[in-house]
Amino acid sequence: MSTLTINxxxxxxxxxxxxxxxxxxxxxxxxxxxxxxxxARHWLRTRMEEAGLEAQxxxxxxxxxxxxxxxxxxxxxxxxxxxxxxxxxxxxxxVMAALEVARTLREQPExxxxxxxxxxxxxxxxxxxxxxxxxxxxGLQDLSLIDTATGRDGRLxxxxxxxxxxxxxxxxxxxxxxxxGYLEAHIEQGPFLEADGNRIGVVTRIVGIRTMLIRFTxxxxxxxxxxxxxxxxAGRALVEFVNRIHAEFPKIAGERTVWTxxxxxxxxxxxxxxxxxxxxTLQFRDPESEMMNRLQERxxxxxxxxxxxxxxxxxxxPGTVEPVAMDEDLLEQVAAAAESHAPNNWVRxxxxxxxxAQVLALRMPSAMLFVPSIGGISHDFAEDTADEDLVLGxxxxxxxxxxxxxxxxxxxPSRPA
Amino acid sequence: MSTLTINxxxxxxxxxxxxxxxxxxxxxxxxxxxxxxxxARHWLRTRMEEAGLEAQxxxxxxxxxxxxxxxxxxxxxxxxxxxxxxxxxxxxxxVMAALEVARTLREQPExxxxxxxxxxxxxxxxxxxxxxxxxxxxGLQDLSLIDTATGRDGRLxxxxxxxxxxxxxxxxxxxxxxxxGYLEAHIEQGPFLEADGNRIGVVTRIVGIRTMLIRFTxxxxxxxxxxxxxxxxAGRALVEFVNRIHAEFPKIAGERTVWTxxxxxxxxxxxxxxxxxxxxTLQFRDPESEMMNRLQERxxxxxxxxxxxxxxxxxxxPGTVEPVAMDEDLLEQVAAAAESHAPNNWVRxxxxxxxxAQVLALRMPSAMLFVPSIGGISHDFAEDTADEDLVLGxxxxxxxxxxxxxxxxxxxPSRPA
Numbered sequence: 001m002s003t004l005t006i007n008x009x010x011x012x013x014x015x016x017x018x019x020x021x022x023x024x025x026x027x028x029x030x031x032x033x034x035x036x037x038x039x040a041r042h043w044l045r046t047r048m049e050e051a052g053l054e055a056q057x058x059x060x061x062x063x064x065x066x067x068x069x070x071x072x073x074x075x076x077x078x079x080x081x082x083x084x085x086x087x088x089x090x091x092x093x094x095v096m097a098a099l100e101v102a103r104t105l106r107e108q109p110e111x112x113x114x115x116x117x118x119x120x121x122x123x124x125x126x127x128x129x130x131x132x133x134x135x136x137x138x139g140l141q142d143l144s145l146i147d148t149a150t151g152r153d154g155r156l157x158x159x160x161x162x163x164x165x166x167x168x169x170x171x172x173x174x175x176x177x178x179x180x181g182y183l184e185a186h187i188e189q190g191p192f193l194e195a196d197g198n199r200i201g202v203v204t205r206i207v208g209i210r211t212m213l214i215r216f217t218x219x220x221x222x223x224x225x226x227x228x229x230x231x232x233x234a235g236r237a238l239v240e241f242v243n244r245i246h247a248e249f250p251k252i253a254g255e256r257t258v259w260t261x262x263x264x265x266x267x268x269x270x271x272x273x274x275x276x277x278x279x280x281t282l283q284f285r286d287p288e289s290e291m292m293n294r295l296q297e298r299x300x301x302x303x304x305x306x307x308x309x310x311x312x313x314x315x316x317x318p319g320t321v322e323p324v325a326m327d328e329d330l331l332e333q334v335a336a337a338a339e340s341h342a343p344n345n346w347v348r349x350x351x352x353x354x355x356x357a358q359v360l361a362l363r364m365p366s367a368m369l370f371v372p373s374i375g376g377i378s379h380d381f382a383e384d385t386a387d388e389d390l391v392l393g394x395x396x397x398x399x400x401x402x403x404x405x406x407x408x409x410x411x412x413p414s415r416p417a
Numbered sequence: 418m419s420t421l422t423i424n425x426x427x428x429x430x431x432x433x434x435x436x437x438x439x440x441x442x443x444x445x446x447x448x449x450x451x452x453x454x455x456x457a458r459h460w461l462r463t464r465m466e467e468a469g470l471e472a473q474x475x476x477x478x479x480x481x482x483x484x485x486x487x488x489x490x491x492x493x494x495x496x497x498x499x500x501x502x503x504x505x506x507x508x509x510x511x512v513m514a515a516l517e518v519a520r521t522l523r524e525q526p527e528x529x530x531x532x533x534x535x536x537x538x539x540x541x542x543x544x545x546x547x548x549x550x551x552x553x554x555x556g557l558q559d560l561s562l563i564d565t566a567t568g569r570d571g572r573l574x575x576x577x578x579x580x581x582x583x584x585x586x587x588x589x590x591x592x593x594x595x596x597x598g599y600l601e602a603h604i605e606q607g608p609f610l611e612a613d614g615n616r617i618g619v620v621t622r623i624v625g626i627r628t629m630l631i632r633f634t635x636x637x638x639x640x641x642x643x644x645x646x647x648x649x650x651a652g653r654a655l656v657e658f659v660n661r662i663h664a665e666f667p668k669i670a671g672e673r674t675v676w677t678x679x680x681x682x683x684x685x686x687x688x689x690x691x692x693x694x695x696x697x698t699l700q701f702r703d704p705e706s707e708m709m710n711r712l713q714e715r716x717x718x719x720x721x722x723x724x725x726x727x728x729x730x731x732x733x734x735p736g737t738v739e740p741v742a743m744d745e746d747l748l749e750q751v752a753a754a755a756e757s758h759a760p761n762n763w764v765r766x767x768x769x770x771x772x773x774a775q776v777l778a779l780r781m782p783s784a785m786l787f788v789p790s791i792g793g794i795s796h797d798f799a800e801d802t803a804d805e806d807l808v809l810g811x812x813x814x815x816x817x818x819x820x821x822x823x824x825x826x827x828x829x830p831s832r833p834a
Contacts, residue, residue: 085637085685125689152687190642207641211688220502222795223677224624224702225607225769228670230793235678236663242656253645260640261652262688264681268502270569271628271679271698271734272542273796281688285641317688352642376647378639379690 004104004111004402008391011100014047015390018080018096019088027381028088031152032081032123032132033061033160040080041164044095044120051103053118058172060146061122061161062133067102069115071178072408074401075364076101077119077134078184079356081127084152087383089390093371094185095120097394101401114405115178121356128157130209131321134356137174138363145318174363180408181330181365184357185397187385191376192349199389200338200346200396201370202331206358207256207285207351208292208323210316212299214241217311220268220276235266235275237310242280244302249284252298254291256350259284287323287350324358327365330404334367337399341392353378369396421521421528421819425808428517431464432807435497435513436505444798445505448569449498449540449549450478450577457497461512461537468520470535475589477563478539478578479550484519486532488595489825491818492781493518494536494551495601496773498544501569504800506807510788511602512537514811518818531822532595538773545574547626548738551773554591555780562735591780597825598747598782601774602814604802608793609766616806617755617763617813618787619748623775624673624702624768625709625740627733629716631658634728637685637693652683652692654727659697661719666701669715671708673767676701704740704767741775744782747821751784754816758809770795786813 021040022030030037044063048055053065063080067073078094098118105111121133128149135141149157161167188194193201218234242261249259263281284295296316303314331348338346351368360366371393374384438460439446439453447454461480465472470482480497484490495511515535522528538550545566552558566574578584605611610618635651659678666676680698701712713733720731748765755763766787774783788810791801 083685083690084687085690188642189639191644191647209641219794220797221793222606222770223679223700224626224675224771225605225790225795226675226793227608227673227769228667228675230608233677235681236659239656239659239663239678239681242653243660246653246656250645256644258641258643258645260650260688260691261656262640262683262690262692263686264652264656264683265686266679266681268500269680269682270501270796271677271700273500273502273679274677275679276797283640283688352644353639354641373642376638376643377636378642379687380637380693 004108004398006100006104006394006398011096011391011394012387014099015092015096018092022082025381028082028086029084030082030086031084031125031127033164037081038164041120044080047099048118051099052106053102056172057166059166059169060132060136060171061164061166062137062172063120064172065118067115067117069113071115072180072405073115073117073178074405075117075119075179075182076401077121077356078186079122079124079133080120081123081125083125083379085381087378087380089187089383089385090189090378091124093187093390093393097185097397100394101398104398105402111402116401124356127151129318131356131359134359137172138359139173140359140362179364180404181327181367182357182360183330183397183401184355184368185393186355186368186370187378188370188373189353189378190373193370193372194374194376196347198345198347199342199372199392201349202335202338202346203326203351203368203370204331204348205287205323205325205350206355207287208289209283209285209321209354210292210296211281211283213315213317214280214282214303215313216278218276221274223272223274226274231274232310233274234278234310237306237312238264238278238280241302241306241312245282248298248302249295252294254286254288256352257284257286257291258352285352289322321354321358324361326361326367330365330367333404334369334400337396337403338369340399341396369393421525421815423517423521423811423815428513428808428811429804431516432509432513435509439499442798445499445503446501447499447503448501448542449544450581454498455581458537461497464516465535468516469523470519473589474583476583476586477549477553477588478581478583479554479589480537481589482535484532484534486530488532489597489822490532490534490595491822492534492536492596492599493818494538494773495603496541496550497537498540498542500542500796502798504795504797506604506800506802507606507795508541510604510807510810514602514814517811518815521815522819528819531819533818541773544568546735548773548776551776554589555776556590557776557779596781597821598744598784599774599777600747600814600818601772601785602810603772603785603787604795605787605790606770606795607790610787610789611791611793613764615762615764616759616789616809618766619752619755619763620743620768620785620787621748621765622704622740622742622767623772624704625706626700626702626738626771627709627713628698628700630732630734631697631699631720632730633695635693638691640689640691643691648691649727650691651695651727654723654729655681655695655697658719658723658729662699665715665719666712669711671703671705673769674701674703674708674712675769702769706739738771738775741778743778743784747782747784750821751786751817754813754820755786757816758813786810
């Protein structure tokens with residue numbers, strides 16, 4: 001096995017530096033194209049240049065560092081944008097691990113000729129359009145959506161891109177024939193590794209994600225003068241609908257199915273006003289497309305049943321991601337690297353979270369590795385991972401990259417967009 | 418009966434002018450101390466001066482026009498602040514009717530000696546502190562709350578008052594011995610007058626209002642990686658709680674009881690995040706204090722039952738108003754005026770909405786009259802009343818004021834604060 005060793009201190013130092021962009025206490029607020037996100041992209045681009053990559057921020061905001069070496073190349077990446085109130089490692093760990101691996105390979109004579117490209121895909125978290133960067137790179141983004149997408153902060157995506165000085169830049173797209181595959185390191189964001197005392201997860205499948213918007217239309221009125229029987233309270237209808245979902249989904253859900261009513265908006269949302277309109281965002285995930293179809297169908301049925309005095313409309317949100325299997329060959333190489341650095345302390349497991357690897361897997365062989373999340377906490381300021389586990393994850397990634405590239409055929413596989 | 422006649426055109430012209438402050442289509446957005454609200458207050462103060470009143474905007478923002486005549490005086494008023502998305506008549510009608518009555522009395526020799534003071538009480542709608550203006554006038558406002566109150570827009574009340582140039586002004590307070598009583602004209606904001614073909618409502622009682630904040634504390638986490646049984650979803654707990662309220666309240670509620678879950682906030686409110694915290698504002702109203710006590714007790718019980726894995730805390734909001742009866746003598750005078758202008762087309766009725774008259778009634782005899790709301794709609798852009806009904810309401814108010822003041826004893830009653 002390889003003797004390639006990453007520079008722990010440099011890796012952690014850069015990772016902790018990235019944490020300062022948008023820092024809020026121990027957490028991070030760095031959604032796509034926010035001021036700290038744009039600053040982090042410029043910093044990252046400079047770090048990529050220093051690592052000998054030809055680096056740019058592209059038309060949609062992805063930071064892409066291309067190795068000057070010819071292929072077969074491995075593409076490594078993740079994302080540096082965050083949820084509205086986020087932890088410091090979701091995405092950030094994978095990007096900084098990718099950069100460290102590229103630097104490490106370049107510094108050691110026996111691996112300096114290997115080609116590793118590094119990406120921070122923009123908007124994995126969907127502040128504007130989920131997986132925008134990886135979809136754009138893979139030629140899978142509906143470009144017309146880019147012109148109309150609006151962010152959580154109310155800005156048009158195109159306006160936010162122009163504000164960031166990215167309008168008119170070239171769009172980075174996949175070069176056919178260059179890549180042996182895509183690898184992404186990530187925190188688990190769930191409880192399973194820690195609970196079983198494992199330090200590395202080798203991802204077998206990634207769950208699919210579907211998001212539905214359910215709109216309720218009633219009649220806004222005075223909360224004091226409108227008798228209960230005369231009310232058309234859109235908020236009450238929404239609450240009843242969410243309860244129906246929680247009652248009905250368990251009847252059809254699989255072992256790994258999860259669903260979340262994460263966003264509720266009442267209009268106007270005041271104590272003295274009967275809500276005239278209300279909106280619910282319902283998201284569900286499962287490793288199997290068929291199960292997702294059944295859940296989606298049930299939402300449409302429940303919406304149709306509820307549609308009456310209060311108008312109920314269920315709409316599929318853009319950004320649906322189908323469940324996808326990781327590449328068998330790549331994941332076995334990752335497993336071998338895990339076994340060499342953490343013997344008997346790693347496990348094959350599905351990913352409950354969506355990742356850019358899900359998009360890349362549609363175009364090239366892809367694999368992922370996880371490191372444990374303390375307490376299984378993620379999408380929260382408290383998200384954290386032990387430094388030793390971060391370093392171990394980066395090291396396993398480096399070893400896997402080396403072994404994959406050394407074994408890669410000259411003309412690697414690629415799939416049509 | 419009196420031959421006192423209001424100036425219909427002048428009254429409607431002023432009322433329609435007030436509508437332009439914060440106009441949004443046919444609706445109005447003019448919450449307390451917003452830019453259009455402050456502009457409307459300055460305009461109103463000027464109109465009061467032109468009507469011969471000694472007018473000022475006081476320390477909390479109430480516009481107060483004092484007649485230079487000695488008492489016994491009648492105090493007339495309502496409010497010009499609005500809900501976040503409001504109709505044009507809620508409050509506005511009563512203030513402009515009050516001003517028109519003051520002008521009409523002054524212009525006609527046989528009534529020019531009568532004293533009518535006019536008020537636009539600030540923040541009846543509770544953008545910062547419900548009934549702030551009337552409570553402050555009556556000496557019933559907890560002044561310490563003024564220093565800490567925060568508006569729906571996130572501003573401190575004191576900062577908003579300072580921005581409006583009101584810091585350090587005198588606070589207008591009730592003069593003992595001056596007032597024969599308080600009269601307020603208002604739109605009904607409900608469906609009853611229109612449904613029965615009545616044009617004037619003479620208010621007998623005003624319902625009480627209690628508002629409770631219910632806070633749910635769970636654990637924020639990733640919506641994909643956290644298995645359903647491990648979740649502590651504060652949003653789900655909130656939704657279940659609201660359903661319990663809707664199931665339990667009908668078992669104890671009276672005929673006139675209403676309750677509204679008008680505000681729901683999930684934190685952080687994103688599709689991919691299990692809400693770690695959630696807040697509900699629950700308001701309920703009833704004409705009887707005992708019923709309100711039972712409802713409040715039930716909320717505390719349900720909150721205690723639900724408190725467990727998810728923390729549930731129920732808190733009484735400030736600004737509670739007890740149900741209150743209108744003054745028998747005054748309301749009979751209003752009834753006589755209604756009968757003279759709309760024979761057989763008026764009715765005695767309780768008010769389902771809260772009004773400043775509820776506060777004033779704690780310090781002096783008070784009464785109210787209603788005009789119909791088209792379709793019973795209020796707290797909505799579509800709120801409206803026929804011009805003829807607005808004019809009729811103003812005319813009935815004028816006649817009632819004249820007859821009350823002509824019969825008023827020299828030393829009118831007043832009650833301790």
